[in-house]
Amino acid sequence: MDGAVDRSQDTHARTSLIPATLIRGDGIGPEVTGATLQVLNAVGAEFEWDEQVAGMGALEDVGTPLPDSMVESFRKTRLALKGPLTTPIGTGFRSVSVALRKEFKLYANVRPARTMVSGGRYEDVDIVLIRENTEGLYIGFETVIPVADDPRAVAQSVAIVTRAGCERVTRYAFEYALAHGRKRVTICHKANILKAVSGLFLDVAREVAAEYEGRVEADDVIIDACAMKLVMDPSAFDVIVTTNMFGDILSDLIAGLVGGLGMAPGANIGADAALFEAVHGSAPDIAGKGVANPTAMILAACMMLDHIGESERARRVRDALGATLRKGDELTPDLKGDGSTEGFTDAVCRRLD
Ligand code: NAI
Numbered sequence: 419m420d421g422a423v424d425r426s427q428d429t430h431a432r433t434s435l436i437p438a439t440l441i442r443g444d445g446i447g448p449e450v451t452g453a454t455l456q457v458l459n460a461v462g463a464e465f466e467w468d469e470q471v472a473g474m475g476a477l478e479d480v481g482t483p484l485p486d487s488m489v490e491s492f493r494k495t496r497l498a499l500k501g502p503l504t505t506p507i508g509t510g511f512r513s514v515s516v517a518l519r520k521e522f523k524l525y526a527n528v529r530p531a532r533t534m535v536s537g538g539r540y541e542d543v544d545i546v547l548i549r550e551n552t553e554g555l556y557i558g559f560e561t562v563i564p565v566a567d568d569p570r571a572v573a574q575s576v577a578i579v580t581r582a583g584c585e586r587v588t589r590y591a592f593e594y595a596l597a598h599g600r601k602r603v604t605i606c607h608k609a610n611i612l613k614a615v616s617g618l619f620l621d622v623a624r625e626v627a628a629e630y631e632g633r634v635e636a637d638d639v640i641i642d643a644c645a646m647k648l649v650m651d652p653s654a655f656d657v658i659v660t661t662n663m664f665g666d667i668l669s670d671l672i673a674g675l676v677g678g679l680g681m682a683p684g685a686n687i688g689a690d691a692a693l694f695e696a697v698h699g700s701a702p703d704i705a706g707k708g709v710a711n712p713t714a715m716i717l718a719a720c721m722m723l724d725h726i727g728e729s730e731r732a733r734r735v736r737d738a739l740g741a742t743l744r745k746g747d748e749l750t751p752d753l754k755g756d757g758s759t760e761g762f763t764d765a766v767c768r769r770l771d
Pocket residue numbers: 446450501502503504505506515679680695696697698699700701702703704709710711712714752
């Protein structure tokens with residue numbers, strides 16, 4: 419698949435380590451990233467980490483949340499595992515995650531949500547959301563316009579999508595469906611109101627869908643109805659593809675269907691680079707308390723293992739994670755347990771087959 423590295427030939431005989439950039443992140447970042455590295459080591463994953471700083475930590479240490487050395491490292495490795503980064507407020511810096519997605523053209527944000535722990539509203543959620551990651555309302559074309567004596571009288575944010583951008587992300591979604599044995603792709607839009615931006619996305623997505631007729635089913639749904647349907651009957655969805663902001667919102671929604679943000683991993687995929695992270699942020703409210711749920715970050719690392727052709731190790735980690743979640747005696751507070759990040763992670767490592 420686009421952006422994937424085929425190492426299937428040397429999975430068992432590899433002698434060299436795979437270079438990858440590591441960013442532990444802010445807030446709960448170091449806790450969940452530390453847990454993830456512990457699991458990766460336990461399963462024998464062979465990464466050669468180039469550790470870099472970014473975000474609030476980097477702003478304090480080196481004066482910028484987006485240090486050149488971090489960007490250069492990722493330019494070399496083309497592969498990164500990244501903890502959540504706090505976006506500094508009021509400094510003029512935009513989100514580092516958004517900047518990296520733009521700089522490296524990581525156009526597809528793949529966010530799976532699958533039930534792994536029971537007791538939620540639904541027992542059988544299995545949805546993959548694919549969010550366009552570089553265009554739309556998040557491009558940062560924003561202005562505040564003064565009128566008379568009010569310096570903030572009017573605000574505008576401009577959304578831009580391109581035919582090429584719509585095509586590559588929808589094609590990625592259909593290729594993903596084919597590669598992962600998924601039956602249907604649902605195109606999510608608001609073309610009835612946003613006739614230009616969402617209209618172009620829907621037109622292009624339908625053209626791409628037509629090429630996959632007979633191989634992958636396709637349908638489309640308006641974003642607001644989609645939100646309601648997801649909450650009422652998530653089993654009606656398989657793969658969803660949508661534009662940047664709708665995808666941002668819906669990915670937190672589907673995380674909520676499977677236990678919350680602590681359960682939701684994400685992969686940012688480009689033609690020649692990939693960055694893996696949790697959907698959640700730095701969770702300042704629980705940072706440093708040792709209670710963050712590392713599942714999302716560990717699942718992000720599994721997606722990274724899949725990406726480099728290490729699917730067997732990814733399976734072993736997912737199995738151990740699933741067994742630990744089902745057993746339920748080490749669950750972190752977000753999953754209604756009284757366990758810790760450390761206790762949960764140790765339990766996952768013990769269960770690796
Ligand atoms: P958040 O995702 O950090 O937290 C939202 C809620 O979910 C909080 O109650 C938090 O405790 C909980 N939560 C999140 N992850 C959890 C985990 N692994 N285990 C247990 N509970 C968890 O979102 P918030 O508070 O809006 O953002 C905090 C900071 O993170 C902001 O600076 C924001 O810009 C940044 N952020 C960074 C992201 C990234 O680096 N990819 C993504 C989202 C937000």
